[in-house]
Amino acid sequence: MKISIINGPNLNLLGTREPSIYGAQTFVDYLDTLKEQFPQVEFDYFQSNIEGELIDELHRVGFSADGIILNAAAYTHTSVGLGDAIKAIDTSVIEVHISNTFAREDFRHTSYITPNAKGLILGFGLASYRLAVESFLNA
Numbered sequence: 001m002k003i004s005i006i007n008g009p010n011l012n013l014l015g016t017r018e019p020s021i022y023g024a025q026t027f028v029d030y031l032d033t034l035k036e037q038f039p040q041v042e043f044d045y046f047q048s049n050i051e052g053e054l055i056d057e058l059h060r061v062g063f064s065a066d067g068i069i070l071n072a073a074a075y076t077h078t079s080v081g082l083g084d085a086i087k088a089i090d091t092s093v094i095e096v097h098i099s100n101t102f103a104r105e106d107f108r109h110t111s112y113i114t115p116n117a118k119g120l121i122l123g124f125g126l127a128s129y130r131l132a133v134e135s136f137l138n139a
């Protein structure tokens with residue numbers, strides 16, 4: 001099984017960025033843990049701070065990966081283009097967030113991803129990604 005993880009803006013700073021909200025671990029570190037936990041999965045990882053690059057990556061993997069885990073970060077709340085990209089590809093997307101966006105500011109309660117995603121997992125810290133992997137494996 002091939003799973004692509006796509007992270008949006010500012011998630012390259014995980015580990016140092018607002019650790020009280022996002023934790024103290026870098027994503028690259030966490031990815032190693034995921035690879036150990038799921039040796040049967042071939043993980044592909046992409047992060048960008050640029051909206052168009054995230055759309056290009058969805059197009060690139062969206063016809064060959066078995067599943068996509070997308071944390072579009074701040075673009076979740078603003079990007080019609082990312083929502084449209086999910087509709088345009090074949091592979092199912094699970095939307096994840098590290099924090100519980102519904103327990104935060106009102107502008108984080110809107111998502112252009114959710115209506116086009118297979119499902120939504122949020123609020124479990126980095127474990128949100130593990131839960132998304134499990135949901136693809138158990139589908």
Ligand code: DQA
Pocket residue numbers: 009010011071072073074075076096097098099100101108
């Ligand atoms: C986030 C939540 C977003 O509102 C925020 O802009 C992020 C991270 C999360 O994983 O909790 O950058 O997607």
